[in-house]
Amino acid sequence: MATVRIPTPLRKYTEGKDEVAISGASIRELLDNLDGAYAGIGERIRDGKGDVRRFVNIFVADEDIRFLDGLDTKVEDTDEISIIPAIAGG
Amino acid sequence: MGAALHTTFVVIGAGGLGCPALLGLVDAGARRITIIDDDTVDASNLHRQVLFGLADVGVSKAKAARAAVLGRARQPLAVTALDQRLRADDLAGLLEPAGAPVVVLECSDDPSLKFAVHDACLDQGIPVVVAGVIGWRGQVMAVDPRRRDRACYRCLFEAPPPPELAPACAAVGVIGAVAGALGYAMAVHAVDLAERGSTAGALTHFDLLAGSVRRLAPKPRPDCSACGHLRNNHGALP
Numbered sequence: 001m002a003t004v005r006i007p008t009p010l011r012k013y014t015e016g017k018d019e020v021a022i023s024g025a026s027i028r029e030l031l032d033n034l035d036g037a038y039a040g041i042g043e044r045i046r047d048g049k050g051d052v053r054r055f056v057n058i059f060v061a062d063e064d065i066r067f068l069d070g071l072d073t074k075v076e077d078t079d080e081i082s083i084i085p086a087i088a089g090g
Numbered sequence: 091m092g093a094a095l096h097t098t099f100v101v102i103g104a105g106g107l108g109c110p111a112l113l114g115l116v117d118a119g120a121r122r123i124t125i126i127d128d129d130t131v132d133a134s135n136l137h138r139q140v141l142f143g144l145a146d147v148g149v150s151k152a153k154a155a156r157a158a159v160l161g162r163a164r165q166p167l168a169v170t171a172l173d174q175r176l177r178a179d180d181l182a183g184l185l186e187p188a189g190a191p192v193v194v195l196e197c198s199d200d201p202s203l204k205f206a207v208h209d210a211c212l213d214q215g216i217p218v219v220v221a222g223v224i225g226w227r228g229q230v231m232a233v234d235p236r237r238r239d240r241a242c243y244r245c246l247f248e249a250p251p252p253p254e255l256a257p258a259c260a261a262v263g264v265i266g267a268v269a270g271a272l273g274y275a276m277a278v279h280a281v282d283l284a285e286r287g288s289t290a291g292a293l294t295h296f297d298l299l300a301g302s303v304r305r306l307a308p309k310p311r312p313d314c315s316a317c318g319h320l321r322n323n324h325g326a327l328p
Contacts, residue, residue, distance in 0.1 A: 008227050008297065018300060044255070054249035055201075055256075057308075064246075064308050084295060084306065086247040087222035087229045088256040089264060090107045090199035 002079045004034060006041075009085065013041035027058060028071040030081065045083060055086040091119045094284035098122040098190050102176060102207055103197035104155040105129070106138040106269035107221055107276060111195050113141070114277025116159045122168050122190070123159065127151040128175040138266035176203065181210035193283045194218040195276050201250035208233065208243045209316050217283035217290070219276045226265055226299035228272035232279035232290045235317070240291025241308045244316035268298050 001021040006014050014020055015038075022037065024030025028050075035042025047053050050071075058065045059082040065073045075081065099115050101108050104127040115123060131139070131146040131154055141158040142151070152171035160169055176184070176198075185194065194216055196207045204220060211218035212235045220243045221230040233242045250256070275294065282289045292307040312318055 008225060008299075053251075055247050055251040057246060057306075059306065062306065066311065067309055082304075084293075086201070086251055086256075087224050087227060088199065088201035088204060088251055089222050089224040090103050090105050090197050090204075 001077055002030060002075050002081055004030070005080065005082045007083055007085055010041055010044055010083065013038045013044070023077075024075055026069075026071065026075060027060070027065055027073045027081070030075050031071070053085075057084045058082070059084065091281065092285055093191065094281050095119065095121055096190060097284040098124060098192050099280055099284075100124045100126070100185070100192055100194045101197055102126050102194065102203075103199065104139070104141070104151040105135065105197065105199060106264055106266070107223060107273045108195070108197035109139045109141040109155065110270040110273025111197055111276040111280070112155055112159050112273075113162070114274045115195075115280065116163050116167065118277060118281050119165055120281075121166060124170040124172065125152045125155050126172045126174065126176055126184075127155070128173060138264060138269040140266070140270065176207075178203070178206040178210070181207060182214070185210055185214055185216055191284065192216050193280045195280050196220045197273070197276065201253070201256045205244070205247075205250045211235070212242060212316050217280075217287060219279045219283065221272050221276050223264055223269045223272045225263060226268055226297060228268055228296045228298075229293055230272055230275045230279060230296075231293040232283055232287070234283055234287035234290035237287055237290050238317070239310070241310045242291075242314060242317040243293075245311040245314045246293055246306070246308050248315070265298070268296070271296060271298065 001023045004022050005019050022034050024033050129151050131142045141155050146154040150173040152173045156169045156171035215235045217234045219232050295304045
């Protein structure tokens, strides 16, 4: 299973865990499984159409999935996935 | 400082990020600073807005910040305080280069304004530092429109978060020292942008509760709404 790093605002959905192990052959499948394991987290990451929200970035290792195959980017068990939302406070 | 001595640093927002950013700029030797904020100091601000004290409560933040930095500076320093609400429509005129080089530090807590300031700076070729802070976390990114081989803020984040998903510091809290760390980092980036722009294009993400600092250096997106046209029209610089 890949390791998914959870940003602080979403840890309320993951029982406070800053990283979780989730299976999935692609980012799309991994996000589906993440939402299945931690209900409610999915809608904070994807919009109603299933697209990644425009103020959220998903990285596989240090690669932005928009430069890979987007939600169809393949995921290996050894991969580390980071979810990075924009922080707007000042 | 070299070129930074002749640079005007425009600090938008004299709050949790703006106060430490101003301290960093002044202590680095900045000679010209413009501070823009329409808010007044509240007692609840004082743990993170370190330029202010109880005597400043109720006073214009821009004016109180101006007095504080002038009192601290050891170098000749000209500070303009603009006690005004910045709107996207005002940006073009305000940021229009007036001969001297300008670097903008976007320190507001308004997500839409943050993106609007960033876009206006890119349109006018002005380097800008964008940051955000909440709780124990923060992000900072230097953007240099002269470096077309580097990503801008919108290459990374395509649009601002909606208000319901981007609570303000006043609503959910921020650790004062975290805002301090981010504000100082903004000053470092701003001085670098004035001098050479070597730090541009990378977002640094701090989680100071976890003790982690992560640097992300994305590629510029060819279809970026803010900087894609610069590359398409003029090509990437070496």
